[in-house]
Amino acid sequence: MDRLTRYQFVVLVGVAAFLAASAGTALTWNAMQNGGAPMGFDLNSLRTLGSPKPTEKEINERILRQDEMVVQVVAAASPAVVAIVATKDVPVFEQYFVSPFGDDPFFKQFFGDRFQIPQERQKGTVNKRVSSGTGFIISADGLIVTNKHVVADTKAEYTVFFNDGKKATARVLARDPLQDLAVIKVEKSGLPALILGDSSKIKIGQTMIAIGNALGEFSNSVSVGVVSGLSRSITATGAGIGSEDLTELIQTDAAINPGNSGGPLLNLRGEVIGMNTAIVEGAENIGFAIPVDKLKRSIDSVKKTGRIIYPFIGIRYITLNEEAAKNFNLSVSDGAFLQGDSESLAVVPDSPADKAGLKEGDIIVEINGQKIDKDHVLASVLQQYSVGDTVSIVYLRNSARQTASATLVERK
Secondary structure (H helix, E strand, O other): OOOOOOOOEEEEOOHHHHHHHHOHHHHHHHHHHOOOOOOOOOHHHOOOOOOOOOOHHHHHHHHHHHHHHHHHHHHHHHHHEEEEEEEEEEEEEEEEEEOOOOOOHHHHHHHOOOOOEEEEEEEEEEEEEEEEEEEEEOOOOOEEEEOHHHHOOOOOEEEEEOOOOOEEEEEEEEEOOOOOOEEEEEOOOOOOOOEEOOHHHOOOOOEEEEEEEEOOOEEEEEEEEEEEEEEEEEEEEEOOOEEEEEEEEEEEOOOOOOOOOOOEEEOOOOEEEEEEEEEOOOOOOOEEEEEHHHHHHHHHHHHHHOOOOOEEOOEOEEEOOHHHHHHOOOOOOOOEEEOOOOOOOOEOOOOHHHHOOOOOOOEEEEEOOEEOEOOEOHHHHHOOOOOOOEEEEEEEEOOEEEEEEEEOEEOO
């Protein structure tokens, strides 16, 4: 988005995770752990054990084939990538001057009209562009997905600009309460749509293509990179949005700039693997995308019901790690530690968790046999279920293992 727009600056959860994701030594370690070559490898070394050394011609042909694939993907995908511009009526102010003494004749005989103080007053409004971002079409009848922060202003009007220069007014169908996703709609038919892929199959080092409205000015800018990391957790912040915890993200070094928010992250088959959502302020080539598998549930919900429905259990919690366990003097370092604050209770009264008997200080360690840890946070595990489902809960209270069940309700 442009400079007037909120875009996400992120704080990585855990310094160690940040270093593992961004430091060159860590990248080399990851590559070697996965059987690949360390950073700075010679292309001639890219061969399997026992295979003949590739010739320079073979190497050049491989590079050319990949270049051609990128070009083909971009050509096919670009018509389905759109710019989203927000406009709204903003006040116009004018300056005027007044005497601090008003019309008092006593002071006027000494100062006349020479002593004036500047003031400001509103003089109408003007319709102005206030933000911009990117989205991509997912159905021929005009469904478009983007980041929630791109269309966060409920008082703004949104216009979609297509690759061919045409435009259409868009309305926001739903804003996801749990992740940075929104679904909007334009009244058109026969639109080109992108194919949603399978983000569970991507691997570190895999080539990725990001397309977006870079800096809010350059439509369908393309950058190419690789998957740098998986299952990243960050806290994103931005003006007017507050902070938002985002989990299970794809980390990529494909350039993601302000304005790219909401654009697709594509594989070499041209399938959407993620949606660009965040960057690290002041860092080079550290961007994050929401995996497409996390988007599908919300998209399907909008298609079926016109809104995004999530199951709700009614707790506030901290996802434990070793540091948190030490701070709270806990015996375990995995699980969801039920903890309230000055504004929110740990367990919402009359919620499914309350009816199940959960209390502040309990640690949920399993849901239906799935262990809760940093790679399987409670919110993501619960998203696999629907409203009305009953889940089995294993939790610790004063280090004693206990069980309960709760029937999920709709998040309001």
